[in-house]
Amino acid sequence: MPRYKMTIEYDGTNFVGWQRQKSGLSIQQVLEEALEKFSHTQTLIYGAGRTDAGVHAYAQVAHFDIPYIMDAFKMQAAFNALVRPYPIGVLKIEPVSDDFHARFSAKKRSYVYIILNRRTPAVLDFNRVWQEGRHLDEKIMQKAALLLLGKHDFSTFRDSECQAKSPIKTLDEFTISRRGDYIFCFVKAKSFLHHQVRNMVGSLSLVGMGKWSVKDFQQAFLANDRTRGGPTAPAQGLYFQSVSYED
Amino acid sequence: MPRYKMTIEYDGTNFVGWQRQKSGLSIQQVLEEALEKFSHTQTLIYGAGRTDAGVHAYAQVAHFDIPYIMDAFKMQAAFNALVRPYPIGVLKIEPVSDDFHARFSAKKRSYVYIILNRRTPAVLDFNRVWQEGRHLDEKIMQKAALLLLGKHDFSTFRDSECQAKSPIKTLDEFTISRRGDYIFCFVKAKSFLHHQVRNMVGSLSLVGMGKWSVKDFQQAFLANDRTRGGPTAPAQGLYFQSVSYED
Numbered sequence: 001m002p003r004y005k006m007t008i009e010y011d012g013t014n015f016v017g018w019q020r021q022k023s024g025l026s027i028q029q030v031l032e033e034a035l036e037k038f039s040h041t042q043t044l045i046y047g048a049g050r051t052d053a054g055v056h057a058y059a060q061v062a063h064f065d066i067p068y069i070m071d072a073f074k075m076q077a078a079f080n081a082l083v084r085p086y087p088i089g090v091l092k093i094e095p096v097s098d099d100f101h102a103r104f105s106a107k108k109r110s111y112v113y114i115i116l117n118r119r120t121p122a123v124l125d126f127n128r129v130w131q132e133g134r135h136l137d138e139k140i141m142q143k144a145a146l147l148l149l150g151k152h153d154f155s156t157f158r159d160s161e162c163q164a165k166s167p168i169k170t171l172d173e174f175t176i177s178r179r180g181d182y183i184f185c186f187v188k189a190k191s192f193l194h195h196q197v198r199n200m201v202g203s204l205s206l207v208g209m210g211k212w213s214v215k216d217f218q219q220a221f222l223a224n225d226r227t228r229g230g231p232t233a234p235a236q237g238l239y240f241q242s243v244s245y246e247d
Numbered sequence: 248m249p250r251y252k253m254t255i256e257y258d259g260t261n262f263v264g265w266q267r268q269k270s271g272l273s274i275q276q277v278l279e280e281a282l283e284k285f286s287h288t289q290t291l292i293y294g295a296g297r298t299d300a301g302v303h304a305y306a307q308v309a310h311f312d313i314p315y316i317m318d319a320f321k322m323q324a325a326f327n328a329l330v331r332p333y334p335i336g337v338l339k340i341e342p343v344s345d346d347f348h349a350r351f352s353a354k355k356r357s358y359v360y361i362i363l364n365r366r367t368p369a370v371l372d373f374n375r376v377w378q379e380g381r382h383l384d385e386k387i388m389q390k391a392a393l394l395l396l397g398k399h400d401f402s403t404f405r406d407s408e409c410q411a412k413s414p415i416k417t418l419d420e421f422t423i424s425r426r427g428d429y430i431f432c433f434v435k436a437k438s439f440l441h442h443q444v445r446n447m448v449g450s451l452s453l454v455g456m457g458k459w460s461v462k463d464f465q466q467a468f469l470a471n472d473r474t475r476g477g478p479t480a481p482a483q484g485l486y487f488q489s490v491s492y493e494d
Contacts (some may be wrong), residue, residue, distance in 0.1 A: 009367070009371060011370060011371055011373075018397055054372060058371070076367075080368060086366070087370050088370060089366050089367040089368055089369075089370040090367060091365070111316060118338070119323075119324075119327075120256070120323075120337060121336055123256045123257060123336035124256060124303060124305070124334070126256075126258075128371070225464060243278070
């Protein structure tokens with residue numbers, strides 16, 4: 001069957017997350033229902049990353065199979081017309097070979113976590129950033145974040161409901177920079193544990209506030225124990241940024 | 248009476264604009280009502296720029312007088328608590344001398360107009376950009392925009408309801424740049440005619456699409472006639488960016 005790769009932007013605020021769940025509406029469900037309407041086939045859409053409720057995507061990637069060839073441009077227009085009431089946009093559709101798998105072929109996943117570091121509540125970025133009024137020193141946060149690079153046991157930043165077989169992951173990038181009141185945390189890895197990014201950012205925020213030293217952070221990390229970690233940063237600051245399928 | 252300068256961010260989507268109007272809720276009204284609640288005085292708040300319905304602000308500036316001295320930090324917190332249901336945030340309050348006037352002391356006003364130049368509807372930027380699916384050549388738009396720099400009659404870009412005495416304005420900056428699918432139009436002047444920025448951007452978009460040559464644009468501009476100009480770009484792409492009170 002012809003296989004298609006799709007790239008999707010969404011505002012995760014009012015969804016239960018990417019993946020279908022009985023508890024409410026997911027991005028996956030909206031897209032699968034749109035696909036069924038215009039293609040008259042019931043098909044699963046597989047995403048590269050299962051974003052949580054409230055987490056956004058600049059460029060989620062997914063794939064699906066349909067029993068006949070359709071023009072990618074027309075499919076994109078059909079998707080965008082049918083998902084219209086929802087904050088979901090299909091940026092691109094392209095035919096791919098049938099050994100392409102959005103999730104299993106992914107070589108690197110990139111996320112960005114955005115903190116609005118000011119006392120005034122978020123206005124233009126409401127539901128799109130973590131607004132934190134206490135001053136955060138992004139330079140000391142960057143210093144602590146560098147300890148996470150490479151292959152490690154990330155149990156301290158792993159949610160208790162994480163289904164991964166192993167807590168060992170390899171982190172390729174953790175760059176923290178400030179522009180005005182905004183702090184951007186860029187992370188990249190082949191894959192992440194459940195809540196790993198939000199838990200890393202939450203612990204780093206304690207360092208940024210001066211509640212933890214870099215050494216405290218390091219000890220929490222090396223303890224391989226979630227109860228030693230800091231809080232989970234809120235979902236609304238997190239964006240699935242991109243997926244790479246190249247080595 | 249002590250005078251205070253305030254800096255305000257807002258999402259203009261659901262307002263009739265900055266200025267009080269009988270037809271609906273304005274940003275000015277929300278702020279004046281909040282001020283009345285915590286200061287127990289009825290006072291006008293004067294804005295630096297009268298943004299239209301749907302136009303946003305990163306940093307609108309305004310001033311007001313109250314009959315006693317109040318801590319600026321506490322006032323800011325009171326404003327932000329009281330405007331809470333609305334997408335308005337007070338970024339800063341500072342005491343100023345009583346000859347400061349948010350509107351009349353302003354030396355330069357900066358706006359940015361944001362175009363999302365892609366076929367997919369705006370998602371994360373819904374109501375925050377002008378989404379235009381036809382490709383725009385930002386380099387040729389920049390070339391045409393340079394013709395507007397300096398002191399000119401801007402009648403071609405002046406709304407019929409404009410109350411300014413003269414159509415002569417001096418434009419100090421018009422910079423157009425692209426980042427991915429986003430085109431940013433930065434403009435700066437002491438002051439603008441009603442709808443001037445949106446009318447300039449609307450006409451430039453015709454150049455960007457290839458419907459007008461730079462020469463067509465120049466001839467429309469020199470005609471000093473609104474009926475020769477292009478369409479008015481939609482409000483949701485426009486942001487009041489900053490005001491300068493320095494020479």
